[in-house]
Amino acid sequence: MRHSQKWTASLSTAALVLIPTAIGINYLGKLFAGLLKLPLWLDSIGTILASMLAGPFIGAISGILNNVMFGITVDPISFVYAITSGVIGLVVGIMAYQGWLANVRRALIIGLVVGVTAALVSTPLNIIFWGGQTGNIWGDALFAYGLSIGLPLWFASFLDSIIVDVPDKVATVLISYFIFTGLPNQLKGLYARHNDIQEL
């Protein structure tokens, strides 16, 4: 059994090294989406891939550290959403373990769940920090309309988040899913924690 213990140690190093790569992929996703003028951010592909490959824990850490590093190197606003990114990693990782990566339709459901969860987590942050807005023109227009017809602030703010988050997260999860299914098994097995290495 000493054999498999050794393996566990090296696997955890692989999973740890996956985190900066995931952060890099997030960054490139955002860059390419901008380059191709896509109407989405696609800035959490790395976090979601890390969750699919190495589970919820690594996924959540990738998400949180992604926003911390982005905060100290590009835009301090991203500190605020570190919790949201962490929860995204957590949700994808848990759903991936429970078999939601079986086909495209199930992956679509992961995307919807992630979008709604991200909006749920972001709403209180948006209310505390910016009085309910997100800084996205379409979302904020809906927020303003919601307030003008007398919706409660939290609900208008939730609508603001959800209209922005759901399409982006569904697209991000689907893109990550297609990339994940295309990865060689050799790579997929590298990070998985519940690998049983059989002794010869």
Add this chain to the structure above:
Amino acid sequence: MHKLSLFVDQSSLIYKIDPISKMMYAMIAFLTPYILPHITAAIAITALSFSLLLIGRVFRHIVPILGVSLLLILSIVIVQGLFYPDNATPLFQVMGLTFYQEGSEHALLLTLRVLNMLAACGVLILTTPPDVIINSLMRLGMSPRVGYVLLSVLNIIPHMRATMARITEAQKARGVELEGNLKTRLKSFFFLMGPVILSSLNQTRERALALELRGFNAHAPRTFASASGAYPLYKISRVCVVILLLLVVSWRLYL
């Protein structure tokens, strides 16, 4: 290679303060307008953050960072001014839209909080290179494994950006369209991202093996390759930060 950082390489008083004090300042300044929900407090701490930027001679470099949040601030001013739920007293009219006093005051407080947050973070990140921040956190006791992860982000991103440029050129040469309708562009997103992701995941395997070989999981105490920088203002700046914190807390208790 273009470095991933907002650090401005020069020298001034703020550069002589140690990173941990600046980090403590950024946190205290960031929290102050929430601890003291009064416009006066928000104005005072925002003014302090901006004057620190002026003293640090990095004021001009905070402008692009503020520019990124301009849309958010505009949205706060317009939406809160027009639709803040407690609006009652009309303030002025523009093109048939009525801005209210309550909403505008709330918007002012929110805007000050955003500006203060950006300026307070700016005091830290404009005057301290990210690797110095991470190294000083490790000296304070942060796990070297976490330190490795954070430091390698700084190296990986410029590296991946170079890979990205190379792959974009290669795919263009193969006839991948970077312009066109949404479907074409979405398709080329896969052609561009796919190879970058695959190659960077492959590199993680090699990197993990290399780290293992070099004793990454060793339990012996770690030493630092670079000496800690000399911060002559170390003691004074810590005292100043603590005084600021006491001031904020006592102001809150006094209210």
